[in-house]
Every structure is written in C-alpha cells, then in structure tokens.
Amino acid sequence: MRIVVVGGVAAGMSAASRARRQNPAAEVVVFERGDWISYGACGLPYVIGGEVQERRTQGNHVPESTLQDVPDDEFGVLVARTPDQMRGQGVSVRLNHEVLGVDARAATLSVLDRSSGRTVQEPYDRLLLATGVAPVRPDWLPDTLQGVHVLRDIPDAQGIEATLRGGAKRAAIVGGGYIGLEMAEALKRRGLSVVMLEAGPEPAGRMLDPVNRRLVREELERQGIDLRTGVTLEGLSAKDGRVTGVQTSAGRVRADLVLVAVGVRPKVELAQAAGVRLGHTGAVRVNASQQTSVAGIYAAGDNCESLHRVSRRRVHIPLGLTANRMGRVAGVNMAGGEARFPGIVGTGIFRVFDLSVARTGLTQQEADSYGLKAVSADVKSSDHAGYYADARPIWVRLTAEQGSGRLLGAQILGHGDAVKRIDVIAALLHSRASVHDLEDMDLAYAPPFSSVWDVLLVAAGKVKKVMREG
Amino acid sequence: MRIVVVGGVAAGMSAASRARRQNPAAEVVVFERGDWISYGACGLPYVIGGEVQERRTQGNHVPESTLQDVPDDEFGVLVARTPDQMRGQGVSVRLNHEVLGVDARAATLSVLDRSSGRTVQEPYDRLLLATGVAPVRPDWLPDTLQGVHVLRDIPDAQGIEATLRGGAKRAAIVGGGYIGLEMAEALKRRGLSVVMLEAGPEPAGRMLDPVNRRLVREELERQGIDLRTGVTLEGLSAKDGRVTGVQTSAGRVRADLVLVAVGVRPKVELAQAAGVRLGHTGAVRVNASQQTSVAGIYAAGDNCESLHRVSRRRVHIPLGLTANRMGRVAGVNMAGGEARFPGIVGTGIFRVFDLSVARTGLTQQEADSYGLKAVSADVKSSDHAGYYADARPIWVRLTAEQGSGRLLGAQILGHGDAVKRIDVIAALLHSRASVHDLEDMDLAYAPPFSSVWDVLLVAAGKVKKVMREG
Numbered sequence: 037m038r039i040v041v042v043g044g045v046a047a048g049m050s051a052a053s054r055a056r057r058q059n060p061a062a063e064v065v066v067f068e069r070g071d072w073i074s075y076g077a078c079g080l081p082y083v084i085g086g087e088v089q090e091r092r093t094q095g096n097h098v099p100e101s102t103l104q105d106v107p108d109d110e111f112g113v114l115v116a117r118t119p120d121q122m123r124g125q126g127v128s129v130r131l132n133h134e135v136l137g138v139d140a141r142a143a144t145l146s147v148l149d150r151s152s153g154r155t156v157q158e159p160y161d162r163l164l165l166a167t168g169v170a171p172v173r174p175d176w177l178p179d180t181l182q183g184v185h186v187l188r189d190i191p192d193a194q195g196i197e198a199t200l201r202g203g204a205k206r207a208a209i210v211g212g213g214y215i216g217l218e219m220a221e222a223l224k225r226r227g228l229s230v231v232m233l234e235a236g237p238e239p240a241g242r243m244l245d246p247v248n249r250r251l252v253r254e255e256l257e258r259q260g261i262d263l264r265t266g267v268t269l270e271g272l273s274a275k276d277g278r279v280t281g282v283q284t285s286a287g288r289v290r291a292d293l294v295l296v297a298v299g300v301r302p303k304v305e306l307a308q309a310a311g312v313r314l315g316h317t318g319a320v321r322v323n324a325s326q327q328t329s330v331a332g333i334y335a336a337g338d339n340c341e342s343l344h345r346v347s348r349r350r351v352h353i354p355l356g357l358t359a360n361r362m363g364r365v366a367g368v369n370m371a372g373g374e375a376r377f378p379g380i381v382g383t384g385i386f387r388v389f390d391l392s393v394a395r396t397g398l399t400q401q402e403a404d405s406y407g408l409k410a411v412s413a414d415v416k417s418s419d420h421a422g423y424y425a426d427a428r429p430i431w432v433r434l435t436a437e438q439g440s441g442r443l444l445g446a447q448i449l450g451h452g453d454a455v456k457r458i459d460v461i462a463a464l465l466h467s468r469a470s471v472h473d474l475e476d477m478d479l480a481y482a483p484p485f486s487s488v489w490d491v492l493l494v495a496a497g498k499v500k501k502v503m504r505e506g
Numbered sequence: 507m508r509i510v511v512v513g514g515v516a517a518g519m520s521a522a523s524r525a526r527r528q529n530p531a532a533e534v535v536v537f538e539r540g541d542w543i544s545y546g547a548c549g550l551p552y553v554i555g556g557e558v559q560e561r562r563t564q565g566n567h568v569p570e571s572t573l574q575d576v577p578d579d580e581f582g583v584l585v586a587r588t589p590d591q592m593r594g595q596g597v598s599v600r601l602n603h604e605v606l607g608v609d610a611r612a613a614t615l616s617v618l619d620r621s622s623g624r625t626v627q628e629p630y631d632r633l634l635l636a637t638g639v640a641p642v643r644p645d646w647l648p649d650t651l652q653g654v655h656v657l658r659d660i661p662d663a664q665g666i667e668a669t670l671r672g673g674a675k676r677a678a679i680v681g682g683g684y685i686g687l688e689m690a691e692a693l694k695r696r697g698l699s700v701v702m703l704e705a706g707p708e709p710a711g712r713m714l715d716p717v718n719r720r721l722v723r724e725e726l727e728r729q730g731i732d733l734r735t736g737v738t739l740e741g742l743s744a745k746d747g748r749v750t751g752v753q754t755s756a757g758r759v760r761a762d763l764v765l766v767a768v769g770v771r772p773k774v775e776l777a778q779a780a781g782v783r784l785g786h787t788g789a790v791r792v793n794a795s796q797q798t799s800v801a802g803i804y805a806a807g808d809n810c811e812s813l814h815r816v817s818r819r820r821v822h823i824p825l826g827l828t829a830n831r832m833g834r835v836a837g838v839n840m841a842g843g844e845a846r847f848p849g850i851v852g853t854g855i856f857r858v859f860d861l862s863v864a865r866t867g868l869t870q871q872e873a874d875s876y877g878l879k880a881v882s883a884d885v886k887s888s889d890h891a892g893y894y895a896d897a898r899p900i901w902v903r904l905t906a907e908q909g910s911g912r913l914l915g916a917q918i919l920g921h922g923d924a925v926k927r928i929d930v931i932a933a934l935l936h937s938r939a940s941v942h943d944l945e946d947m948d949l950a951y952a953p954p955f956s957s958v959w960d961v962l963l964v965a966a967g968k969v970k971k972v973m974r975e976g
Binding site: 046076078079082083087088089113114345355356357358360378379380381382383384385386387392394396419421422423424425427452453454455456457458459460462463464466467469473474476477478479480481482483484485486488489490492 | 516546548549552553557558559583584815825826827828830848849850851852853854855856857862864866889891892893894895897922923924925926927928929930932933934936937939943944946947948949950951952953954955956958959960962
C-alpha cells in the first residue's frame with residue numbers, strides 16, 4: 037500500500053509517522069514544498085524574541101546527534117523530527133517537492149521537484165492533504181517589498197530576522213490576534229518601537245468577550261505598545277524597494293518592518309482540484325476518521341474543519357494540538373487501523389508580555405450568536421492565597437447555560453501558569469459537566485497555589501447566583 | 507432556633523456564616539476555646555518562613571478597617587473574618603469559651619468561660635461539632651519544655667516564633683509529612699540548620715508512591731536538609747528547662763528547636779460524650795448532610811470522615827477546602843436548607859523549596875491495598891515547550907484501572923504552578939472519566955505553557971500502552 041502525504045509539518049508528519057507504525061509494510065511518502073519539516077510553528081515568535089534555550093542544551097527536544105540534517109539556523113531549535121529521523125522510521129520525505137495537482141480518478145498526483153524543475157506523476161492508494169493555512173494578505177500587498185512580512189512558516193520568520201538584522205527600528209503590526217500580540221512582544225524585546233493597528237474596537241477580538249479584551253489592551257499600553265484600534269491598513273509607502281511606512285484609515289505610520297497578521301485561510305486548492313467537499317467555513321470538511329468526501333482522500337490539520345463539542349457545529353480553528361491529533365487519526369486510518377478524532381472544545385492560550393490569556397468553549401458573544409441562553413459571571417481574585425507573597429491577580433469569566441448550568445466556556449487571564457487552569461474547564465466541557473459539578477470539585481489547595489476556594493470554584497458559585505437572579 | 511457551633515476555625519465559621527445567611531431569624535452562637543477564629547492554618551509555615559505580604563498591603567484579603575479587633579501579631583494576616591465582622595453578620599462569637607460536655611438528651615452544653623472561670627449550661631436546637639484535629643504527641647513528651655513544639659494553631663506558631671527569636675540555631679523536625687516538609691523550608695529560610703527525622707524509608711510516605719518520594723528526598727538534600735530516614739524519636743535532652751537535643755533510634759541530634767509533626771488525630775471527645783458514632787478511622791462518621799448518628803448533632807471539618815469518590819470508602823483526610831465545604835453544608839442544613847457534601851477525591855498539594863508536589867485520587871500503593879487492579883505509568887517531560895527558555899522538568903504518574911482505563915489517581919511533581927494541572931485529573935475523577943477520555947481532551951497549548959501534547963495527554967497515552975502490554 038502506498039500512502040502519500042502532502043505537507044510535512046504538524047498534521048502531515050504525525051500522520052506519516054503513525055501510518056508507518058500502524059502498518060510497517062506500507063510505503064509512506066511525504067511531499068513537502070519547502071526545506072523544513074516537523075517544526076513547531078507556534079514557537080516562531082519566541083525564537084524571534086530570543087526566548088528559547090540554546091540549541092543542544094538540556095531541555096531541548098532535538099537530540100544533538102540528529103541535528104546534522106537540519107539547516108544551520110536559529111529556527112532549527114523548533115524541529116521535532118528531521119528527515120533522517122523520519123527515514124529511519126521508514127517514512128520517505130521529499131523536500132522541495134510541490135504537489136501541483138490531483139487526479140482522484142486515476143489516484144495520481146503531479147509533483148514538481150523544485151530543485152530539478154521536473155514534474156512527475158506519483159500514484160497513491162491513500163492520500164492525505166495536510167496543506168495547512170496561508171496568511172491572509174490584501175490583494176494589493178506587494179510580494180517583493182523589503183520589510184513587509186507575514187508569519188506562518190520558517191522562511192517567513194527568516195525574512196523577519198533578516199529585516200531585524202538590517203537595522204529595523206520601527207514596527208507596524210497589522211492585526212491584534214494571537215500572532216500580532218505575540219510578535220508585538222517579540223519585536224519590543226528586540227528593541228523596536230511597535231505600533232499595532234487593529235481594525236476592531238479591541239485586540240484579541242475573536243478570542244475574548246469585551247470585558248477581557250480590555251485587559252489585553254491595558255497590558256499592551258502598559259508595555260509601551262502604541263495600539264490604534266478601529267484602524268485599517270490602506271496602503272504602504274516605500275523607498276528604494278524598502279518599506280518606509282503604512283497608510284492607514286487614520287493617517288500614516290512610519291515603519292521599516294511591517295507584519296501583516298490579519299488572519300489565515302485554509303489552503304484548499306488541491307482539495308478543490310480533487311473534487312473534495314469544503315464546509316461552510318471554507319475549510320475541508322472531514323468526518324471523524326479524517327476522510328474527505330472523495331474515497332481514498334483524507335485531510336488533517338489547519339486546512340480542515342473540526343467538530344466543536346460544545347456548539348456541535350463545524351468550525352475552523354487552526355491550532356497545533358488539533359493538527360497533530362488529526363494527523364495521528366488520519367495516519368492510523370489510512371494504514372488500516374481505526375481511530376476517531378474526538379472534536380475540540382475551542383481551547384486556546386497565549387501570552388502577551390506579563391499577561392497570560394486562556395479560553396475554552398464559547399464566549400458569551402459566541403453563545404449569543406448561536407442562540408444559546410447563556411449567562412456569564414466574572415471573578416477577580418488571587419492566583420495564590422491572598423496573603424502569600426507572590427499572589428497576583430487572576431480574572432475568570434465562566435459561561436454556562438441558563439437553567440441547566442451546563443458549562444459552555446471560560447476565559448482566564450492572569451500571570452504565568454496560573455491560567456493553565458483553563459484545562460480544568462476544557463476537561464469539564466468534554467464531560468458536559470455543569471457549574472454545579474464544578475463547584476463540588478476537590479481542587480488542590482495550599483497557599484502557594486491557590487486560595488482555599490480556588491477561583492474556579494468561586495466562579496462556579498457566582499454563575500449559580502447569576503442564574504438564580506435571572 | 508438556636509444553632510450552636512463548637513470551634514471557630516474553618517468548618518465552624520463557614521457553618522455559622524452559612525446558617526445565618528440561610529435563616530436570618532436563627533440565633534447562631536460560636537464557642538471558641540482560644541483567642542482566634544477564622545484563620546488559614548495552612549498559612550502558618552509561610553508566615554514563619556517570611557513568605558507573606560505585609561499586612562495592609564494590596565492583595566491581603568483582610569481590609570484595613572476590620573483589623574482593629576485582631577490581636578496585633580504577624581499571624582493576623584491569616585485571619586479571614588474577625589469576631590466583629592461575624593457579629594456584623596449576626597453571628598455571636600464567644601472567644602475563650604471551652605465546651606466541656608454535651609448532654610444530647612437535654613440538648614445542652616456545659617461551657618467554661620476561661621476568662622471568668624465560670625461554667626454555664628447552654629441550650630441548643632442544632633449543634634455542630636467542628637473541633638478539628640490535635641497533633642499526635644508521644645505520651646512522654648513534656649508539655650512545658652521550651653523549644654519543643656507542634657504546629658496546628660496560631661498559639662503553636664507563636665511559640666515557634668518565640669523560640670526563633672530566642673536565638674534557636676538548630677532545628678530537628680520529627681516527621682516528613684506536609685507540615686514537616688513545609689516547616690523544613692520555613693526554618694531553613696530563617697537561617698537554621700535543619701535535621702529531619704522520618705520513621706519511614708522516605709519523606710511524604712503517605713502521599714506518594716515510592717518513585718516520587720525519592721524526588722522529595724533529593725530536593726531536601728539539594729537544599730541542605732539533613733534527612734535521616736528509618737529513624738524514630740525516643741527522647742529529649744534538656745538543660746535549664748530548654749531542649750538541647752533529641753534522642754533517636756540512630757543516636758543523639760543536637761537541637762534547640764524541636765518540631766513534632768508526626769500526624770494528627772481527630773478531636774472526638776465531645777462527640778463521644780454525646781454518644782455520636784465514630785467511623786473505622788476514629789473520626790466522626792457523618793452522612794452527606796453532615797449529620798452524625800445523634801439527632802440534632804452535626805459535625806464538620808477535620809474531626810470528620812469523608813466519602814472518597816474513587817475508592818467509595820470513608821476516609822479521614824483533614825484538609826482546608828474539605829473543612830470549609832463541610833462547614834457550609836452543615837450550616838445550610840442546620841438552618842433548614844438542603845445541601846449535600848459531594849465527597850472528596852483525595853487531592854493534596856504542597857511545596858518544599860523549589861519542588862511542587864500534587865496528588866489526587868489513589869496512589870498505586872493505595873489502589874493495591876484496596877484490591878483494585880491498577881496500572882501506573884510515569885512520564886518525565888517539560889512543563890513548557892522543550893525549547894522554551896524557562897522549560898523545567900515535570901513528572902507525572904497516572905494510575906488507572908486495568909481494562910476499563912478508568913482514572914484512579916495522579917501524582918504530579920515539578921515547579922511552581924505547573925503542578926496545578928492536578929486539578930484536571932481531580933475534575934476527571936469526579937466525572938469518573940478514563941485515560942481514553944483524557945487522551946482526547948483539547949488542552950491548552952502555546953510554548954510558554956506546555957508542549958503541543960501536554961504532559962497529561964502523554965501520560966494518558968502511556969497508561970494505555972501499559973494496559974495493552976499488561
């Protein structure tokens with residue numbers, strides 16, 4: 037059996053690895069358009085910001101002996117498995133191979149070898165589309181202007197690094213989502229002045245309810261980020277092939293580094309060529325086995341929809357764990373095993389300077405938009421016992437279904453690992469538990485770790501009160 | 507209706523406060539033997555170690571205006587509600603009132619007013635026994651020798667503080683449980699040399715499986731604690747009324763501060779006088795309404811058993827959250843409402859120097875002792891992405907029922923708040939979830955917070971592997 041994977045990052049490599057383990061007799065081939073496979077793209081802002089361990093130090097997951105075939109580059113630290121390691125597992129990895137087309141009837145791909153320039157036909161028995169997402173770019177954005185960047189993959193990050201080493205002093209970040217926020221911090225750490233342009237009224241708009249977006253705004257302002265909201269990008273100015281500023285709906289901003297981070301779109305060109313059905317989100321629609329609508333063709337990762345276990349809707353929320361998990365499921369199934377993707381509950385987390393932000397499930401706004409009768413309660417408390425020396429504030433917003441009290445979601449903002457409490461709520465969403473269940477739980481207490489009544493328990497009690505009051 | 511509460515700390519004050527809120531017409535009286543009510547006894551080691559915020563600073567939960575009737579003492583920081591505040595809520599608090607006896611038939615108490623020396627009879631309609639625990643002391647241990655201490659309440663802590671201010675240089679801690687470990691750190695912070703004597707083969711013996719006890723031992727040794735295991739206390743030496751050393755099964759140890767922390771026993775004298783049934787643990791047996799076997803008499807807090815939701819057995823695990831929760835339940839029920847104590851899952855957490863330690867459910871050893879067919883898997887990983895600058899090791903042991911995969915317990919050791927992940931497992935134990943459920947969960951990932959596959963997910967996968975191989 038010949039299993040072919042298109043795309044060698046999170047979902048693709050997880051799938052290849054699992055497929056081979058499931059069926060050691062299968063031939064497993066991965067076509068990757070670029071030079072890099074199996075890297076943690078989520079780590080790019082931290083490498084740029086200088087927050088990574090030295091390569092080859094303890095705690096670095098890349099064993100020294102396997103680094104020989106990783107390009108000598110600071111981003112190599114993000115590589116989890118090298119082509120040689122994959123070959124050692126029996127997976128054939130073809131770098132610089134771009135899949136140009138699919139013939140689903142003939143079960144063949146046309147593949148361009150970018151180093152030789154030749155295109156060949158490659159057969160498959162099972163095909164996985166793990167093509168990921170591409171950053172959204174305005175149509176008019178020039179491809180070649182120096183200093184204008186998006187951030188999705190290692191070459192993007194290398195481009196940003198080159199602009200930084202070229203002496204960039206002023207950054208304009210367009211978009212206040214995860215990447216915009218993480219890069220605001222990274223660029224500030226690199227000594228740049230940073231202007232952030234956000235089209236909406238607050239940053240982090242799609243992740244949080246308004247009450248919590250304000251905390252993100254305050255943190256940005258406290259850290260000296262020049263945040264301009266309700267402002268859109270209208271054009272660029274340049275001189276000698278280098279960007280010199282951005283034209284916005286509220287005037288001109290000088291900048292020698294422009295990062296456009298206004299969202300991503302699923303890369304579905306191959307899927308469409310194969311006749312694969314897309315969902316209402318525009319991403320590939322898959323079933324729980326990661327099968328597409330075309331026999332023999334699977335899809336996994338950021339290019340796919342997933343089932344949201346709370347809203348029971350199909351959503352497109354591209355994230356690293358989801359992609360890896362989908363890849364494993366697809367790999368097992370393509371190789372003849374049985375695995376099911378369990379769906380997601382919409383968990384996300386990021387850090388921006390000293391503020392950690394986590395969410396899971398639905399925000400109040402999302403629940404409202406789905407027509408759910410939801411109530412929310414907000415609690416501000418201490419992450420540790422109030423009298424304990426390093427107690428810091430923590431904000432919890434808990435959202436539940438009016439009446440039943442079924443948990444619908446949570447947002448937690450605070451410091452450091454304290455917001456990892458979000459996983460408790462994520463687990464309860466999987467179990468379809470209620471605020472009544474939560475309030476009864478035997479959570480861990482000692483003064484360095486929480487108040488006697490952990491803030492989650494307090495929040496559960498407060499939601500019950502809000503429900504009673506109507 | 508007259509509701510009388512014996513004991514004014516966690517369970518007692520929670521009950522009094524809830525009872526009054528449930529039934530504002532009820533008379534609620536609290537008899538407290540000592541000078542202090544409503545304080546966080548769990549914080550005592552941190553006050554002694556100097557790890558508390560200054561009184562009256564931000565983050566201190568005691569508002570300035572209410573501190574007037576708290577004795578002027580560094581331990582005042584632990585007081586959550588003062589007698590005046592309780593009186594403001596309609597709860598009558600009688601300090602220095604010791605309840606000497608109960609006549610359940612007549613529904614009266616005999617109460618000694620320790621300031622006047624008079625004993626009076628006090629009637630009740632509902633009685634709550636919230637008498638807590640007393641430290642276990644060897645029979646021969648003298649009461650009056652200076653420098654010999656237990657640590658349970660504020661007067662005990664004041665005694666230790668006095669010994670420290672008297673110039674103590676060498677501490678001997680007898681017992682390697684929570685209190686012994688927390689105090690080893692506190693006394694080291696105060697500049698003392700510390701010898702710890704533990705009768706068992708490792709510290710933290712009742713909380714962890716052997717593989718994890720070794721990590722506690724290593725941390726103690728790394729921090730310069732002189733740990734001697736398999737050693738019991740046999741006697742004391744003294745000079746001029748002050749302790750000068752301890753005689754152990756392995757020779758003499760010089761010490762001018764001796765802390766005996768070899769466990770606690772439930773204070774059940776009043777319960778026995780009232781004819782209340784005790785459980786097989788020696789603590790008061792209560793039902794889910796916190797009622798004892800005698801009509802009209804309730805019990806709550808450290809003197810009670812609680813139902814362990816995993817083992818379905820009655821256990822005696824005295825902890826702060828449990829006590830507060832039992833108190834609330836008792837308070838509501840005594841005042842005519844309806845509330846049920848949900849049971850516990852055996853969650854505990856402590857910090858000893860740089861090592862944070864958490865557990866929930868059953869250890870493998872506990873599961874074995876109950877005749878459960880259990881398997882465990884150990885994972886050592888990073889608390890954050892391996893390449894991220896502050897990634898530190900984390901150890902997870904997950905225990906599940908062979909076959910079904912039902913989660914039975916977890917132990918997590920690591921740094922800082924990373925071990926608060928234990929609450930995810932605690933929540934899943936409440937839901938009777940399995941390792942299969944856990945492995946499917948959408949937990950939060952970004953490099954500053956976890957690996958793509960959070961260590962809990964990795965551990966779930968490893969348990970499944972052990973089950974298959976087992």
